[in-house]
Amino acid sequence: MKERDTYDTPAGPLVIAPIHHATFVMEWSGETIYCDPVGDPARFADFAAPTLIILTHHHGDHLELETLGAVIGEDTQIIAPRIVYDQLPEDMVVRTTLMANGETTEWHGITIRAVAMYNTTPDRQKYHEKGVGNGYLFDFSGTVVYLASDTEPTQEMDQLGKIDIAFFPMNLPYTMTPDQVLTCIEKTAPRYVYPFHYRFPFDKPGKEPSDLTALMPKGSNTEIVERDWY
Template sequence: MKKLNIIAILATLAVVGCKETKKNQESPALDSEIQYGATIDPPEAQEEGISIAPIEHATVVLEWNDLTIYVDPVGGAEAFEGQNDPDLILITDIHGDHFNLETLEALNTKKAKIIVPQAVADKMPDTFAPQIDVLDNGDSKERFGITVEAIPMYNLREEAKQFHEKGRGNGYVLNMGDQRVYFSGDTEDIPEMRNLENIDIAFVCMNLPYTMTVKSAADAVLEFKPDQVYPYHYRGKPDVSDVNEFKSLVNSGNSNIEVVQLDWYPNESY
């Protein structure tokens, strides 16, 4: 059975027993507000625990087996105060809410490997070259016992294709022990997402006009059936996507999928 512990915006996932037992549990009821500063089902034991710290928007820190993973680090070094220095950094795309060179230069990344698509590598100075692994869509790389798969991310709607063209950016699946963790990056509900298999934790974007609607995101999640899904990257222009609606759509279609709402915008009120 998998249980989640969230303490002061640090979410700790513990895996105890088999995946099938967890899927047979009843899904939690729809919450009217985002979960933060609360403790939910503290684990009795912890095996291959993954700690999840939402930083903001698309930026997140994972802790696993004494390793620290930064995904799309932006916001300057101050955004990562209190976090361990990264061992592995994943960057999905060239846009400023995913790639910020000043943040990378301000952080202590001396021990880190940095996995990026070619478009991001082209924007990084030579000083980072020894640390960089370039992955194209469909490639994979093992670092620190984590196998990282590069998944396509792109827009489908004609009016949105200008934002994310196919082949430029990467979503990622991280194989961490017996856990598979998916980060969508900026994408719509593309076939490559819908065809994902055996995903334990999924981080799925939903914001217009850049990515996809709440309904499209929920529909894709219901197709690839992750055990847990975290709506993230949901601030658009000018609107903010309704993550409660997303949770309702997912759980009405499949009550076995746990939707976890974290506070990705702690410095903003809506």
């Protein structure tokens, strides 16, 4: 059984289950949302077929067409940016909503906004260019989850509004140092933060969630949720 965390929302519990690296599942009000599902489909054996699949960008640790084909259900819908949409087979395209940075959609009572994700450090900008991939804000009846995806601190983070739960990546050279994640926390002030995407290769330890916890100011209103993603 995958580890699950449960958070109260005005419309019932939101369950979050880390799966691996950048992949996780959210369950809320009868909906099952897979975020960047990759790897062995057996990882999802504990969950219902997804009613929604969220795809952030095209890199192989976020997008695997074989995995998508294995986990997709009869009624599954998909949300994706253009760079992913253009790689999907026709049977997936017809069930996909295309979203660009800044766009918003409503889906089964959930407001979803696509947010820019990109590198800002000059020698890292080649990894994630602005306008290519999406992070996402999910509003579950007033409880807001921010999936930052592969990014560094950006000016767009200053305008996101209230955030309850955030997922921030933490590995070099592709995303952020723990100090940069701390900057993101200062910009967005979430109640809970999941450091994820913190190893690549997956079997080579780098900065761990505990490194971020150690940086947090005493008395901070943000709690670091340390989970084993590998």
